[in-house]
Amino acid sequence: MSSNKNMAYEFNFDGLVGPTHNYAGLSLGNVASTSNANLVARPKEAAKQGLQKMKALHDLGLKQGVIAPMERPDVATLRRLGFTGTDAQVIIKAAKQAPKVLAACSSASSMWTANACTMAPSSDTADEKVHFTPANLANKFHRSIEHETTGRILQAMFKDENHFVHHPALPMGDHFGDEGAANHTRFVDVNSEKGYGKKGLHFFVYGKYAFDASKPAPHKFPARQTFEASQAVARLHMLDSDNVVFAQQSPNVIDKGVFHNDVISVGNGNVLFAHQKAFLNQMQVYTDLERAFDGEEFHVVEVGANDVSVEDAVKSYLFNSQLVTLPDGNMAIIAPGECESVPAVKEYLDWLVEQDTPIKEVKIFDVKQSMQNGGGPACLRQRIVLNETEVSAMNQNVIMNDDLFATLNAWVEKHYRDTLTEDDLADPSLLNESRMALDELTKILNLGSVYPFQQV
Numbered sequence: 001m002s003s004n005k006n007m008a009y010e011f012n013f014d015g016l017v018g019p020t021h022n023y024a025g026l027s028l029g030n031v032a033s034t035s036n037a038n039l040v041a042r043p044k045e046a047a048k049q050g051l052q053k054m055k056a057l058h059d060l061g062l063k064q065g066v067i068a069p070m071e072r073p074d075v076a077t078l079r080r081l082g083f084t085g086t087d088a089q090v091i092i093k094a095a096k097q098a099p100k101v102l103a104a105c106s107s108a109s110s111m112w113t114a115n116a117c118t119m120a121p122s123s124d125t126a127d128e129k130v131h132f133t134p135a136n137l138a139n140k141f142h143r144s145i146e147h148e149t150t151g152r153i154l155q156a157m158f159k160d161e162n163h164f165v166h167h168p169a170l171p172m173g174d175h176f177g178d179e180g181a182a183n184h185t186r187f188v189d190v191n192s193e194k195g196y197g198k199k200g201l202h203f204f205v206y207g208k209y210a211f212d213a214s215k216p217a218p219h220k221f222p223a224r225q226t227f228e229a230s231q232a233v234a235r236l237h238m239l240d241s242d243n244v245v246f247a248q249q250s251p252n253v254i255d256k257g258v259f260h261n262d263v264i265s266v267g268n269g270n271v272l273f274a275h276q277k278a279f280l281n282q283m284q285v286y287t288d289l290e291r292a293f294d295g296e297e298f299h300v301v302e303v304g305a306n307d308v309s310v311e312d313a314v315k316s317y318l319f320n321s322q323l324v325t326l327p328d329g330n331m332a333i334i335a336p337g338e339c340e341s342v343p344a345v346k347e348y349l350d351w352l353v354e355q356d357t358p359i360k361e362v363k364i365f366d367v368k369q370s371m372q373n374g375g376g377p378a379c380l381r382q383r384i385v386l387n388e389t390e391v392s393a394m395n396q397n398v399i400m401n402d403d404l405f406a407t408l409n410a411w412v413e414k415h416y417r418d419t420l421t422e423d424d425l426a427d428p429s430l431l432n433e434s435r436m437a438l439d440e441l442t443k444i445l446n447l448g449s450v451y452p453f454q455q456v
């Protein structure tokens with residue numbers, strides 16, 4: 001009968017950094033993005049840093065995959081905005097008349113695949129299928145243009161309709177702002193014989209209520225996820241309401257630069273690793289989670305504000321670390337290098353691994369090109385839980401292995417520029433370079449014609 005009787009694994013699907021990676025200061029509320037605008041970007045280095053992390057986790061025995069980037073510059077969107085002529089003329093006109101719009105249509109922001117979608121594994125859904133909802137990313141224009149292509153890429157990765165259900169993104173607009181898995185965590189008792197395949201607990205974190213202005217909300221920076229959007233995703237994924245907990249992000253931390261929950265908390269298995277100030281009514285949130293969790297015990301590893309300030313959490317991206325269960329059953333933190341350069345955070349981590357918690361070690365990765373735009377290790381990955389039947393039903397070419405790692409590194413070496421500035425976005429040849437690279441990539445990953453330029 002259903003395939004979810006067998007072992008299930010949690011894959012990390014990292015976003016491949018695209019050829020137009022650049023710092024355009026597009027994300028109000030994301031401190032790194034606004035403070036690093038106009039830095040010279042290093043696309044080739046950025047893509048290789050991402051590939052290194054994917055390979056390292058693969059080598060640790062974890063399941064790893066890759067999600068292709070978007071077609072950038074997004075000429076189709078520029079045409080919708082009235083730019084006409086050949087593709088080259090569209091780019092040149094946009095560069096002259098609206099350079100910021102061109103920058104927003106050229107962002108490689110899809111690399112942060114924590115925002116690509118929200119998924120629910122077949123162990124948790126009423127129809128026992130795997131559900132995907134691409135995030136509409138409505139709050140930021142440069143991200144709001146991702147979901148259609150993201151949806152096509154996900155469908156090319158998970159094609160078999162017997163196992164995979166693909167929903168359209170929620171309706172565009174502020175009321176249903178949805179930032180995907182950055183604001184969603186699935187807890188599960190991994191000690192059962194099904195691994196990640198036991199029925200899990202879905203934790204949705206939102207920044208405001210869109211249909212009730214009397215509720216608390218941030219004042220300085222935008223709340224990118226609404227309660228109503230989170231509820232809609234839970235409904236679409238046919239989750240059992242007993243296995244869903246909703247919590248509001250503290251407006252204070254959003255106003256300090258916590259623009260997604262994965263900047264202030266991260267969960268894995270039966271562990272929530274969170275900052276003391278992360279949520280409104282934080283004690284009630286813990287109670288709700290402990291009560292709903294189906295397993296021996298639910299661990300909260302809370303980092304006190306006196307040990308690590310919210311400011312230091314945002315500077316170091318301590319909570320944008322990945323929290324993984326290694327094959328030996330111990331948990332490891334996959335942290336960005338910045339965690340070593342913020343003294344309070346380094347001190348805390350050195351202390352943490354000596355404590356009696358499931359988190360036994362810290363592994364540091366250099367993802368600086370991504371970090372400078374407000375994306376850390378956890379932003380760069382989408383967690384997808386699949387049982388053995390679903391793994392064999394999916395597109396095998398997107399699963400990381402030594403050959404794919406070598407192929408993708410050679411592909412980056414061949415197609416990517418060493419540096420990119422905002423002025424370079426006005427160069428029409430960048431469009432052709434990107435399209436050539438992506439055309440080749442769709443063959444490497446066996447995606448078919450997922451890009452607008454391939455649909456003519």
Ligand SMILES: N=C(N)NCCC[C@H](NC(=O)CCC(=O)O)C(=O)O
Pocket residue numbers: 022023024025026027030033034107109112114115140143182260262263373374375376378379
């Ligand atoms: N936390 C998670 N899950 N994702 C991080 C996303 C960072 C991204 N930065 C940007 O889009 C900056 C682009 C620029 O300014 O060039 C954002 O704000 O959406």
